[in-house]
Amino acid sequence: MVLDNKRLWETVLAEIEMGISQATFGTWFKNTSINKLESGIVFLGVPNTFVKEWLLNKYHKFILKSLRNIQPEIRGVEYLISRQEEPEKAKKPEGYPTPTEWGNQQIPMSEIYINKEDNLNPKYVFDLFVVGSFNELAYAASQAVVKKVGSLYNPLFIYGGTGLGKTHLIQAIGNHVKNNSGGSKRVHYITSERFMMDYINSVQNNRGNLFKEKYRKYDVLIMDDVQFLSGKEKTQEELFHLFNSFYENNKQIIFSSDKAPKYISGIEDRLRSRLEGGMTVDVGKPDLESRLAILKHKSRLSNFTPPDEILEYMGSVIQDNIRELEGALNIIICQSYLKKRPLTINEVKGLIKNNIKPKKNISIKDVTTVVADFYHIDEKKLYEKTRKKEVVKPRQVAMYILREDFNTSYPYIGQKLGGRDHTTVIHAYDKIKNDLGDNQLLTRELEQIRSLLYQN
Numbered sequence: 319m320v321l322d323n324k325r326l327w328e329t330v331l332a333e334i335e336m337g338i339s340q341a342t343f344g345t346w347f348k349n350t351s352i353n354k355l356e357s358g359i360v361f362l363g364v365p366n367t368f369v370k371e372w373l374l375n376k377y378h379k380f381i382l383k384s385l386r387n388i389q390p391e392i393r394g395v396e397y398l399i400s401r402q403e404e405p406e407k408a409k410k411p412e413g414y415p416t417p418t419e420w421g422n423q424q425i426p427m428s429e430i431y432i433n434k435e436d437n438l439n440p441k442y443v444f445d446l447f448v449v450g451s452f453n454e455l456a457y458a459a460s461q462a463v464v465k466k467v468g469s470l471y472n473p474l475f476i477y478g479g480t481g482l483g484k485t486h487l488i489q490a491i492g493n494h495v496k497n498n499s500g501g502s503k504r505v506h507y508i509t510s511e512r513f514m515m516d517y518i519n520s521v522q523n524n525r526g527n528l529f530k531e532k533y534r535k536y537d538v539l540i541m542d543d544v545q546f547l548s549g550k551e552k553t554q555e556e557l558f559h560l561f562n563s564f565y566e567n568n569k570q571i572i573f574s575s576d577k578a579p580k581y582i583s584g585i586e587d588r589l590r591s592r593l594e595g596g597m598t599v600d601v602g603k604p605d606l607e608s609r610l611a612i613l614k615h616k617s618r619l620s621n622f623t624p625p626d627e628i629l630e631y632m633g634s635v636i637q638d639n640i641r642e643l644e645g646a647l648n649i650i651i652c653q654s655y656l657k658k659r660p661l662t663i664n665e666v667k668g669l670i671k672n673n674i675k676p677k678k679n680i681s682i683k684d685v686t687t688v689v690a691d692f693y694h695i696d697e698k699k700l701y702e703k704t705r706k707k708e709v710v711k712p713r714q715v716a717m718y719i720l721r722e723d724f725n726t727s728y729p730y731i732g733q734k735l736g737g738r739d740h741t742t743v744i745h746a747y748d749k750i751k752n753d754l755g756d757n758q759l760l761t762r763e764l765e766q767i768r769s770l771l772y773q774n
């Protein structure tokens with residue numbers, strides 16, 4: 319089968335994306351495409367010289383191998399700077415390091431090698447997982463599961479926001495069980511989305527039974543991002559039966575999701591009760607100390623440690639996503655290589671400003687203005703004690719956003735919005751959070767409010 323260039327590259331990217339962290343993927347593979355394929359040579363368009371050098375020096379072998387997996391007649395890859403960059407800039411800048419000066423050789427294959435049988439990425443292990451107060455419960459539960467597979471916490475359900483380490487942690491369980499069972503336990507990792515596609519394919523090809531057999535033979539099933547199954551009734555039914563079979567046989571199931579089972583909308587009650595029937599733990603946002611520990615840990619791994627001052631700055635501005643923290647560190651490290659010297663704090667500030675969305679610059683007033691506008695009410699009312707119906711909901715929404723997106727303390731929110739007690743704020747927050755579970759309209763309202771709030 320010969321794919322067109324676009325499909326070919328998308329397929330290769332999908333494989334690469336599974337093998338490296340999101341941050342690395344975003345930094346190096348965003349805005350790449352196959353410009354042409356001629357006599358077995360792929361001409362890969364890349365945004366700038368910097369990316370070109372990096373791909374050539376770090377990922378060339380891997381890219382070639384992935385391409386050849388799909389089209390064996392491919393013999394080589396050439397990197398072209400795409401139009402976006404002026405031709406002069408595409409030339410090698412003065413003082414630009416040559417490949418041998420980059421220090422690291424090609425990224426070892428093991429790091430990006432995903433086992434096709436179990437889908438586990440070997441780099442997601444407990445040893446590379448930094449534990450802090452924000453994730454220690456989830457970590458402890460995961461440790462407990464590997465000690466008593468299938469019999470203690472079944473299922474284990476880990477939830478939390480994006481980029482906070484859920485995938486890392488659940489795969490670490492899988493890698494641990496796999497490596498410590500001497501091959502006797504069959505582990506399988508899958509996203510719920512892939513699971514659904516697999517299921518649909520099996521139905522379309524009249525292979526429903528093969529599908530059932532395939533999944534039932536595993537001893538440990540790890541299903542990532544189960545919230546995706548919201549509204550997918552048939553797949554939920556299949557998962558429900560699969561779950562029962564696992565459970566009855568004391569085989570372990572592990573789930574991750576962006577929210578707790580009770581807040582995932584469009585999930586059948588009987589499946590929901592299975593999801594929350596074992597151990598449910600969340601991972602929160604890392605505190606400053608943990609963010610610093612993660613930065614230090616990651617920079618040690620890359621053999622490049624920026625000065626404390628810089629790490630502290632990064633840790634203080636990038637607050638709620640470990641993936642972003644990793645991405646920013648990658649950028650800093652690369653720029654230092656490029657300049658062949660450590661960056662100054664001002665350079666770092668500039669780089670981060672251009673790469674991280676500036677949530678911090680939004681004030682309480684910005685939130686109330688946008689919310690009041692959106693619901694067509696007088697903004698002043700939000701700050702007053704009035705309990706008029708048309709004000710109560712917008713005020714609750716504003717409270718919810720302040721808490722959820724900015725981690726503002728309950729008492730402070732209460733004091734600002736109508737001089738209310740913190741319990742009222744907690745109630746408002748819970749109410750909105752709860753309603754979001756099954757109120758599509760409210761969900762869309764919040765999406766729109768947020769997009770108004772966060773547009774540049």
Ligand code: ADP
Pocket residue numbers: 339340341446447448449453478479480481482483484485486487612640641644
């Ligand atoms: P999620 O699945 O919650 O969106 P991931 O597990 O994909 O998040 O984590 C995002 C990135 O951050 C990954 O590269 C992961 O290795 C890294 N990461 C997350 N949590 C930790 C941690 N506690 N220690 C070290 N790295 C972490």
Ligand code: MG
Pocket residue numbers: 484485486542
């Ligand atoms: Mg994930």
